[in-house]
Amino acid sequence: MAEEDFLELKFRLFDGSDIGPFRDPPASTVAMLKERIVTEWPKDKKGGPKSANDIKLINAGKILENNKTIEQCRTPFGELPKGVITMHAVVHVSLTKAKTEKKIDEASKKNGCACTIL
Numbered sequence: 001m002a003e004e005d006f007l008e009l010k011f012r013l014f015d016g017s018d019i020g021p022f023r024d025p026p027a028s029t030v031a032m033l034k035e036r037i038v039t040e041w042p043k044d045k046k047g048g049p050k051s052a053n054d055i056k057l058i059n060a061g062k063i064l065e066n067n068k069t070i071e072q073c074r075t076p077f078g079e080l081p082k083g084v085i086t087m088h089a090v091v092h093v094s095l096t097k098a099k100t101e102k103k104i105d106e107a108s109k110k111n112g113c114a115c116t117i118l
Contacts, residue, residue, distance in 0.1 A: 005025065005026065006023040006024060006025055006026075007023070007024055007025075007026055007070055007074075007085060008021045008022070008023050008083070008084045008085065009021060009022050009023075009024055009033070009070070009084070009085050009086075009087060010022070010084055010085075010086050010087075011033075011037055011057070011086075011087050011088070011089040012086055012087070012088050012089065013045070013089055014047075014090065014091070015045070017042070017045075018086075019037060019040050019041065019042070019089065020040075021084050022036065024070060025070075026069060026070050026071035026074075027069050027070075027071065028069065028070050029066065029067065029068065029069055029070075030057055030064045030065060030066050030067070030068050030069075030070075030073065031052060031066040031067070033057060033070070033087075034052035034053075034055045034057065034066070035052050037049070037052075037055055037057075037089050038051065038052055038055070047091055048091065049091050054091055054092060055089055055090070055091060055092070056089075056090045056092045057087050057088070057089055057090075058087060058088040058089075058090060059073055059074075059085070059087045059088075064087075
């Protein structure tokens with residue numbers, strides 16, 4: 001594959017900072033991009049993803065599916081041929097995972113013992 005066929009991508013985070021840009025072949029899948037985001041996530045930022053499943057990628061207002069390639073997700077208009085494609089990377093912890101963690105915290109509080117000496 002020729003070097004000019006590669007797409008230049010960057011990922012915008014919740015605070016307006018970016019990860020990238022990276023050069024990827026159009027055949028790369030969204031799942032592969034999510035894995036890269038997890039490894040490249042800035043260590044000084046709180047609320048980072050624990051796995052690729054915690055990330056939602058958004059391009060042109062659409063949430064991208066893991067099994068789609070970059071080429072399938074590109075919008076055909078509004079992009080310059082040599083321009084950088086910016087995708088939004090949103091950390092989205094699943095609701096069931098958050099509820100489970102909350103129940104564990106609540107259970108540890110209920111099982112605790114408290115003594116009061118007067």
